[in-house]
Amino acid sequence: MAGVDWHLMNRTIGLWLLVGLLGFCVLPWYVLDDGLWSFEWLTDGYPFDTDYAPALFLLLQGEKLWLSPVPVLLSLPLLGIVLSKLIPTRGRLLGQMLCLAGVLGLAYMLAQGFAIGIRGWNSELLTQAFGELGDRQFGFGYGAMLVCVSFLFFLTTGIAARGAVNGDVFIVGAIGFVIALVGMFILFPVLNMLASAVQDGDGNYSLGVFFSKLFSSKIWGLHCLTENRSCGVAWNSLVLALCVGALTTLLGLVFALVATRSGMRQAHLLRPLTVLPIITPPFVIGLAIILLFGLSGAVTTFVADLLGINPTRWVYGLPGILIAQLLSFTPIAFLVLIGVVEGVAPSMEEASQTLRATRWQTFRTVSLPLMRPGIANAFLLGFIESMADFGNPLVLGGNYDVLSTEIFFAIVGAQNDQGQAAVLAIVLLIFTLSAFYAQRRWLGKKSYTTQTGKGDSGIPAILPRRVLIPSYILVGIWSTFTIVVYGMIFYGGFVEIWGLDHSITLKHYITAFGVTMTDNGLHFRGSAWDSFWTTLRIAATAAPLTAAVGLVTAYLLVRQDFAAKNAFEFGTMLSFAIPGTVIGVAYIMAFNVPPIELTGTGVILVLSFIFRNMPVGIRAGVASMSQLDKSLDEASLTLGANTWRTFREIILPLMKPAILAALVFSFVRAMTAISAVIFLVSAEHNMATSYIIGRVENNDYGIAIAYSTTLIVVMLVVVLLMQLLVGKSKVGRRVAQKVPPTV
Amino acid sequence: MTTNIGIKSKAASVEFKQVTKIYGGEVKAVDEVSLHVDAGELVTLLGPSGCGKTTTLRMIAGLEMVSSGSIFIGEQDVTLLPATDRDVSMVFQSYALFPHMNVFENVSYGLRVSKLNKKDILEKTNTGLELVGLAGYGDRLPSELSGGQQQRVAVARALVLEPQVLLFDEPLSNLDAKLRRQVREEIRELQTELGLTVVYVTHDQEEALAVSDRIIVMRNAGIAQSGSPRELYEQPADSFVADFIGEANIMDVQISSVDDHAGLAEVSLGNLSLRLASRGMSAGPAKLAVRPNRIHLLAHSDVPSLAGVVKKSTYVGNHMEYVVATDHGEWFSISDNVDEVFRAGAQVQVVFSERGPVLLPD
């Protein structure tokens, strides 16, 4: 069969067989009550206690007999290997055996998982067909998960053995893995939730109800054009998202340009300034805006006094949300764009200049078009971030309702109407998918590859004046504003009661983060410590996983060709278009019952972060990978490296900036996210942001702000550490020399 | 160069059997091509842009898979083997040096991947760098090298693996003219010295003539002709090859009769009557190709000749270039005689070298 490396193939099969056996014979089959990381079970009746027993011991004790086909299916590949040693046409046979084992195994695992739950048969139909079961089972635990994983990789290895993607085990495995993840953690929960959109209050399916909800005037009304009422939430969201997308892209581009091509020494100071808002929980900026521009805000009262007018609530609504989102999301655009701006090969610009183009012409006709993928990505990110953000609209929205807050209130509010939430989610999805489609159209099929394998020895061009001067002004305004906002946040944490008593105090910090020495060592007495450690642990777990999944997916998308690649892309893109609120709701609805029981665990938080933030990893990866000349991979392949090795030694090192961006971003997002988190936290796994929101609801601004400040500082430290850890990629480029000013 | 260098050759032959490559279900980049490259031979794929040279090369490397047909390297059928598993190295047009690795790391990459021991890696890499004249450059990054040096690193990187076949895709296209001649000579020298099998893609006929044992001329996804440089130059199969390799005067003529037994054809051109190798053609219209240096101008001629007038006379240093108008078309001629020249307007007699004119199918 095509290009199959049989040695590698057998080793791969062996590995997954081992994993499967480990899952079946050694690890507890069902989910443990005490969470993934407790190991109490080891000393508590394992391996015979049915709560902790591996499947093998369950079967030997005559329990859960419906699991008995599993070992048979697990041993199929072994049979395949043995048979294929005896028969000359081994490729066909082994491939078929593997596929069979994989498909049947996965299907059977899912079927039994969904069919039998904590109350026996999960459906009336099954009870009628087979009679009462008289037994029950919990969700998949370590054992069941590992067995599923090994079935999955049997399947992908089998597909590779049959010649797909030229028999490349690594690529087929990676594709299968990503598909399985996306299917399980995006498609399944979302479809599960959308199904509730076509149900009426009593759980009956009804299209009429669905359409009347979908086209209601609350969503699509245009009253604001004719009378003094607000428009439908869909229009509100759209207007806001378009503004935010466009403005953050513009600002991000300006920052990226000033940081890399202004020739200004101080430009590197911009980076920390733009990183600050990224590491700030979103509603904190909203709070600061209120402190500044609210009815009794510092600026509002100052201006009102100056002009002798009454202070107004002008900031609540579109202006406030817009300002807050610009502050929050511009840095994202900056991070996306700086990679792209740095990636534009200087020799291209030099080429243009030698073709008698002026600096301005060069910028307009060469540099800018080459940055198109980055610009499109930045816009898309801004657009979707704005659509998904609900911290700022919550704090600053006033009467300006947007989709994300409406979804939230549909679920947690008095209505508790999951159907309504699902309908709103569909509207949101339509918007975000359309934006994605438009971006695709705009980029077209052009190649934007500029980093070739030749090592570019050009020098980045200095910007033309007419770009530089407005850029300086914009950067100046933005920077000042940011500094003021952060000043407010910092100051607020040390003030007794904001707006009333401005005497300086440390009491908020002590309440939140007090530590006392006791005989047993340090005692973390402060009320915030619990959520703080949880947040740190979960973010640190989620970040590398997110980056890994995102970059592998990007690699598959950019560098590999396989059947149904478009469908694959659509699947991974879907998570990009689903806002956190929706993910949160979908997850509690989907993962509350077996076979996957995760509600209330830390795992569900980690998962939600991975799939919420994976698109950022993908985008960063795609943008920077499509600037890597493909002949670099090909050179490595012809030198005898396989795809895995090529990925590890050529692609990954060249992608360091993208990796750093993905790591930093997913870590920080996990620390600051609120929209999905608010649905998923539990008493045991409380996160910093939901704790802070709780304080805000109690009007405990002091602690809320003190905690936020602490978070910001901690993240700053972590971000810097990561920067050191990943290191600067050492792609050689001559450093721009300062050009002496011409007289 | 010494014989006990650390790099040997495992040169093997390459064979295409009716190989077709179709991109995206439509574009036929290579159409039913069969070709053979002997072990230790340097074969050039020559042809205009877009004729399928790069695609052919990439199919040898395993970077593209055939749509139909099969490929053999040595005795082995490699049709379905991916690039990783073929013993073939390639020097890319863009060099494709890994920008994050220094020269030493670049050159030793393939050796590290094949898990050689440290000592061998060090030895082979250094030998490779020596071979291309870059000993001592190991610590540099690719961006700190000139174009020519980068190119040599790419060659060294491919060489140290002692591949069965070494591929070059327009390796000189990023170099300046002087360097081009030098580098192509170096490549040829390395090839003969190490006895490598090399497949070399270029669109430059001069380059092809200079480096090749054999040239395969490609046209529209197929092979137009294959042969030694001399064969191609002197016995082009058709007017496309005649024109693509060097310049040629190509004229319409009539074959009046063919002597199949002797393999000769009778062609008349004005009062000239030529007996030429018939090359399998029969009586009827045909084309006549004559290289400019096989056309001689004389003031007077005793043998039958074409009368003409010099229209253009150019002195280009080491030879003269003439354009002569006759009743049977305009002829372009080159003469080594730069001392006695014909001026424009001069009456001349045009004669052909004995083995100069070649018949081509119409």
Ligand SMILES: Nc1ncnc2c1ncn2[C@@H]1O[C@H](COP(=O)(O)OP(=O)(O)O)[C@@H](O)[C@H]1O
């Ligand atoms: N990846 C590809 N997809 C589609 N068509 C291609 C691809 N690569 C090459 N082609 C087409 O195949 C033909 C031959 O290309 P190529 O082998 O690169 O030509 P050459 O190297 O001789 O200039 C061209 O018409 C080209 O457009």
Ligand SMILES: [Mg+2]
């Ligand atoms: Mg080419």
